Amino acid sequence: MNMRRFALLILLVVALTGLPVLAQDAPEGDTFVTVMHYFTGELGREGLNTIFGNFQEASGITVFDNPIGHEDFKTTILVMAAGGDLPDMFSYWAGARTQFVVDSGRLAPIDEWWDANGLSDVVPASLAAGATVYNGARYLVPFGYHYAGLFYNPTVMADAGITEFPTDWAGFLAMCETLKAAGVAPFALGSMNRWPAQFWFDYLLLRTAGPEYRAQLMAGEASYTDPEVVRAMELWKELVDAGYFVADANAYDWTDAADQVANGEAAMTLMGTWITGYWNGNGLVPVEDYDFFPFPSIDEGVSQAVVGPVDGFVVSAEADHMQGAQDLLLYLLTDTDAQTTWAQGQGALSPNVNVDPSIYTPVMQKAADVVAAAPTFAFNYDLATTPPMAEGGLNMFAQFMNDPSGYVSYLEQTEAVAVEVFGK
Numbered sequence: 001m002n003m004r005r006f007a008l009l010i011l012l013v014v015a016l017t018g019l020p021v022l023a024q025d026a027p028e029g030d031t032f033v034t035v036m037h038y039f040t041g042e043l044g045r046e047g048l049n050t051i052f053g054n055f056q057e058a059s060g061i062t063v064f065d066n067p068i069g070h071e072d073f074k075t076t077i078l079v080m081a082a083g084g085d086l087p088d089m090f091s092y093w094a095g096a097r098t099q100f101v102v103d104s105g106r107l108a109p110i111d112e113w114w115d116a117n118g119l120s121d122v123v124p125a126s127l128a129a130g131a132t133v134y135n136g137a138r139y140l141v142p143f144g145y146h147y148a149g150l151f152y153n154p155t156v157m158a159d160a161g162i163t164e165f166p167t168d169w170a171g172f173l174a175m176c177e178t179l180k181a182a183g184v185a186p187f188a189l190g191s192m193n194r195w196p197a198q199f200w201f202d203y204l205l206l207r208t209a210g211p212e213y214r215a216q217l218m219a220g221e222a223s224y225t226d227p228e229v230v231r232a233m234e235l236w237k238e239l240v241d242a243g244y245f246v247a248d249a250n251a252y253d254w255t256d257a258a259d260q261v262a263n264g265e266a267a268m269t270l271m272g273t274w275i276t277g278y279w280n281g282n283g284l285v286p287v288e289d290y291d292f293f294p295f296p297s298i299d300e301g302v303s304q305a306v307v308g309p310v311d312g313f314v315v316s317a318e319a320d321h322m323q324g325a326q327d328l329l330l331y332l333l334t335d336t337d338a339q340t341t342w343a344q345g346q347g348a349l350s351p352n353v354n355v356d357p358s359i360y361t362p363v364m365q366k367a368a369d370v371v372a373a374a375p376t377f378a379f380n381y382d383l384a385t386t387p388p389m390a391e392g393g394l395n396m397f398a399q400f401m402n403d404p405s406g407y408v409s410y411l412e413q414t415e416a417v418a419v420e421v422f423g424k
Contacts, residue, residue: 094132241404
């Protein structure tokens with residue numbers, strides 16, 4: 001599905017839902033920059049307010065800040081891109097979503113600026129290659145990244161007699177049975193907004209079919225009715241059917257699931273490291289009140305990929321305040337105080353190699369070590385495939401958590417979306 005066709009679809013959604021199409025206005029000149037982002041949660045807003053305020057004081061450049069709710073942002077920014085009405089710069093997720101806007105011609109390449117500021121010495125090569133380069137040119141500046149793992153309540157685990165954590169599937173299932181016998185749901189999942197469920201699909205597919213096959217599926221080169229995908233869904237269904245999830249996952253959001261783990265209703269949740277920022281903000285103590293372990297292996301010999309998003313900022317090709325945008329981008333990435341503020345408040349890992357690792361909690365340092373040791377860093381589902389395909393897949397995950405028995409039909413419906421999106 002090309003940008004024009006998807007834009008028409010989005011405009012229809014706007015007409016039906018009343019979602020606003022926003023424009024950003026600021027005076028002309030080099031001392032202004034317009035920014036749009038999806039960091040509207042309490043911790044994200046607080047951190048960016050501090051960072052933008054410090055930047056304004058240091059540079060004399062006024063930041064016109066326009067935050068949009070996470071879910072609304074996904075649609076709003078594409079409507080604005082289709083209409084050529086983008087702000088100077090905006091936050092975006094590395095991967096297929098950035099690729100989609102790059103292919104529309106709406107973003108400015110930043111290669112010369114990147115090289116002039118020596119940013120290849122600031123961002124690790126593996127992260128820079130995977131997150132910043134599209135169609136052979138650089139477009140995205142990473143701001144922070146996350147890792148998805150099984151975050152758990154240590155007291156609940158200890159009370160159930162679990163002191164060692166499984167690295168293989170048999171041990172994983174045995175742990176779930178132990179927790180269930182102790183009267184605790186092994187997993188909390190808040191899939192009200194669909195996306196939290198994707199991590200289960202991601203890891204089950206990656207641990208069985210492997211990263212190469214999964215990349216083919218994300219690119220439309222494999223089918224959702226393939227045996228590899230069917231098997232991943234069957235494994236997921238076995239977990240749900242066994243009663244391992246807190247009931248009615250679609251009635252909760254991810255913070256509800258985090259609360260269910262914190263209060264002992266569930267033992268763990270499969271979530272990104274931003275959950276640590278949420279828990280820290282609620283007064284929980286790393287290691288003592290929460291910890292994590294990596295998703296276990298399933299099939300022997302399959303590469304142990306890690307999953308997560310990279311949050312970054314991109315610049316509009318038609319930015320009215322290009323100098324201000326470039327100055328702010330440089331500050332966001334290279335100022336270690338800004339990076340520290342963001343990492344600590346958001347539960348993020350910094351893409352800046354000059355940030356002192358001591359800023360991390362023991363849990364976040366362990367997460368950084370897991371990512372560093374992994375052979376593959378895979379973007380989570382809705383960032384690994386195109387936005388229109390992601391909509392189809394996220395709908396499937398929500399349907400599945402509502403009624404797992406229909407998984408075969410859901411896969412067929414999702415493959416129909418893939419045929420339309422990729423022109424198979």
